[in-house]
Amino acid sequence: MISRRKLLKSLSGLPMVGGLLGTGFIASGSIAAPLVRRDYFKELGVRTFINAAGTYTSMTASLMPPEVIDAIKYATGDYVNLDDLQDRVGERIAELVQCEYATVTAGCASAITLATAGVLTGLDQSKVEQIPDLTGLKSEVIMQKSHKIGYAHAIRNCGVEIIYVESRKDLDKAISNKTAMLWFLNAHNNKGEIKHEEWIEVGKKHEIPTFNDCAADVPPVENLWKYTKMGFDLVAFSGGKGIRGPQSAGLLLGKKDLIKAARLHAPPRGNTVGRGMKVNKEEILGMLVALELYISKDHEKEWALWEYQIQMIHDAAGSVDGVEPTIHVPEIANHVPSLKLTWDQDKVKITPDEMRQKLREGHPSIQTVGDKESVGITTWMMQPGQERIVSRRIKEILEEASS
Numbered sequence: 001m002i003s004r005r006k007l008l009k010s011l012s013g014l015p016m017v018g019g020l021l022g023t024g025f026i027a028s029g030s031i032a033a034p035l036v037r038r039d040y041f042k043e044l045g046v047r048t049f050i051n052a053a054g055t056y057t058s059m060t061a062s063l064m065p066p067e068v069i070d071a072i073k074y075a076t077g078d079y080v081n082l083d084d085l086q087d088r089v090g091e092r093i094a095e096l097v098q099c100e101y102a103t104v105t106a107g108c109a110s111a112i113t114l115a116t117a118g119v120l121t122g123l124d125q126s127k128v129e130q131i132p133d134l135t136g137l138k139s140e141v142i143m144q145k146s147h148k149i150g151y152a153h154a155i156r157n158c159g160v161e162i163i164y165v166e167s168r169k170d171l172d173k174a175i176s177n178k179t180a181m182l183w184f185l186n187a188h189n190n191k192g193e194i195k196h197e198e199w200i201e202v203g204k205k206h207e208i209p210t211f212n213d214c215a216a217d218v219p220p221v222e223n224l225w226k227y228t229k230m231g232f233d234l235v236a237f238s239g240g241k242g243i244r245g246p247q248s249a250g251l252l253l254g255k256k257d258l259i260k261a262a263r264l265h266a267p268p269r270g271n272t273v274g275r276g277m278k279v280n281k282e283e284i285l286g287m288l289v290a291l292e293l294y295i296s297k298d299h300e301k302e303w304a305l306w307e308y309q310i311q312m313i314h315d316a317a318g319s320v321d322g323v324e325p326t327i328h329v330p331e332i333a334n335h336v337p338s339l340k341l342t343w344d345q346d347k348v349k350i351t352p353d354e355m356r357q358k359l360r361e362g363h364p365s366i367q368t369v370g371d372k373e374s375v376g377i378t379t380w381m382m383q384p385g386q387e388r389i390v391s392r393r394i395k396e397i398l399e400e401a402s403s
């Protein structure tokens, strides 16, 4: 056993522990709970920021409500059987979102891989171990060209080839005895020639499961049940976006037999494509509580708050000569009041890239999005009150660039 003196000596060699010894972290003879709350991000030199951007993975997506954190803390205190917990939570989630069956996955991308694996193998354990070798199995998933998205790599993880189609005629021609699934990107419904209902109809006609990726598609809350009721066999959401659950959790909703097959590829089972997609008991419970909270919250009130916040930033920016702010709401995915800032760069002498950099590097740091022409802002991932800081700072930068 390492002696206390040796322990202290080795700890004090670490840069951050010098401070700890001074704050009473190590009290009379034993390592006690910290008396002063540690500022871990500061100790690590990692900057925190106001999220005026939205639910971006690189920005750690969303902040979990206190009730979710309580559930996570609760779950740390006892062992349970992982499958039992998934069974019960899945049943509860299915009730909440009015579908046949559900499971918590390690994000929406994990839901895509597990669902694909499940439709390939069904409940056949030897096939579960076989993939991504698809000898003797179906080997293709069809999607529309306009639904092409990087996240669909999660399908190819299973060794499957993606077949792209444009028209209904293409689709009918592409379907064969190799087709395992018809995949749909909800956010691009309007971009493709084939819409939701027709996609489902073709799937049913050929008895091929249909999947709808709805990762970022709440709000509105109704989307949680809309697409399973419409007839998609499988629907997936990110847990850490609008639902504000754990960032590394997600939901797979739909048909019981297909989700049971998907779960054969998920931990605790080991010889599977999904072994690296573990969801721990804390995240499973946190996901359930986040979903309960999300469904029962006052969505109109929240929307009114977002409108008020975005209007405040709009007005602050718009008060500077030459600045043209516009408020818009994306139709599907990130469907929240959003601000697009553009300006006459002869009057306001700063580029959008420079503007984002100034916001990011200021105190406090503020993260926004956008492109070469504009700066994009949403308020739904802010803490209430931060809209005032963002308004002031944006106006300040625009005014400085004007003088």
Ligand SMILES: *Cc1c(COP(=O)(O)O)cnc(C)c1O
Binding pocket: 057, 106, 107, 108, 109, 110, 149, 151, 187, 213, 214, 215, 216, 237, 238, 239, 240, 249, 250
């Ligand atoms: C975010 C996103 C994903 C990935 O979701 P995770 O929960 O981060 O795994 C998949 N598809 C779409 C359309 C997304 O927006």
